[in-house]
Amino acid sequence: MTVLVNDLKVIVFQLLNKEYAVPVQNVQSIEKVMHITRVPGVPSHVKGVVNLRGVVTPIIDLRTRFGIEAGSFDEHTRIIIVTLDGREVGLIVDSANDVLDIPETSIEPQPNVVGSIEADFISGVAKIDRRLLILLQLDKVLENVS
Numbered sequence: 579m580t581v582l583v584n585d586l587k588v589i590v591f592q593l594l595n596k597e598y599a600v601p602v603q604n605v606q607s608i609e610k611v612m613h614i615t616r617v618p619g620v621p622s623h624v625k626g627v628v629n630l631r632g633v634v635t636p637i638i639d640l641r642t643r644f645g646i647e648a649g650s651f652d653e654h655t656r657i658i659i660v661t662l663d664g665r666e667v668g669l670i671v672d673s674a675n676d677v678l679d680i681p682e683t684s685i686e687p688q689p690n691v692v693g694s695i696e697a698d699f700i701s702g703v704a705k706i707d708r709r710l711l712i713l714l715q716l717d718k719v720l721e722n723v724s
Contacts, residue, residue, distance in 0.1 A: 586685065586704075590676035590711060591658060591669075594646050598671075599678070599704065599711045606659040606666065608674050611651050621722055628657075628668060635659065636723050637668040643719065644699065662716050667723055678711075680704045685713065 588599035589608070614626040614637050623643035627634050637657060641648055654673040659666060688700040701715040 584682045585679040586682065586713075587677065587679050588704075588711070588713070589658065589674060590678055591656070591671040591674035593640055593644065593672050594649070597709060597711050598640075599680070599713050600658065600660060600669075600716060602677060604660045604662060604716055606661055609657045609659060609668070611655045611657060611670070624723060625670065630659065630666075630668070633666060635666050635668050637670060638719070638723060639670045640719075641670070641672075660716060660720075662720055665720065665723075667720055669719075678706065680706060680711070 587602040589602055589605050590597055590599050592598070609630070612628055614628055616626040617624065617636075620626075620636075623638055623640075625637045625639050627636050629635075639648070640646075649672065651670075656671055656674045657668040658671055658674055659668050661667075684706060685702045685704045688697055688702055698718045699715055700712055702713045704711040704713060
């Protein structure tokens with residue numbers, strides 16, 4: 579008898595020396611930081627909007643969203659363009675440099691507390707060798723972003 583194990587393909591990125599992951603099927607592209615136009619009256623974690631290939635896309639600073647100290651942008655800073663329920667949103671991250679297949683058996687449910695991130699943002703934690711990847715729950719991360 580053969581047992582099939584489903585893998586979850588993810589894009590891995592970093593915020594303040596921790597590794598996070600989002601499913602690759604939600605990722606449209608990974609861009610270098612570009613000019614972001616501020617929009618008045620939006621939550622502080624929404625940095626503004628960009629015009630990306632003709633699509634006006636809101637940009638979220640994940641550090642601010644997670645309550646992590648703000649960082650400066652450098653040559654490693656990236657904007658991960660994700661889609662969820664037909665919405666396209668950019669996520670500013672410190673760096674994005676890995677695509678991994680995570681066996682379903684390596685994923686554990688969300689812990690009660692992980693650093694300074696609200697548990698609502700986390701769908702699970704994956705252990706890959708010595709690495710711990712925090713899997714994001716995109717629908718919660720993108721709440722209150724229009």
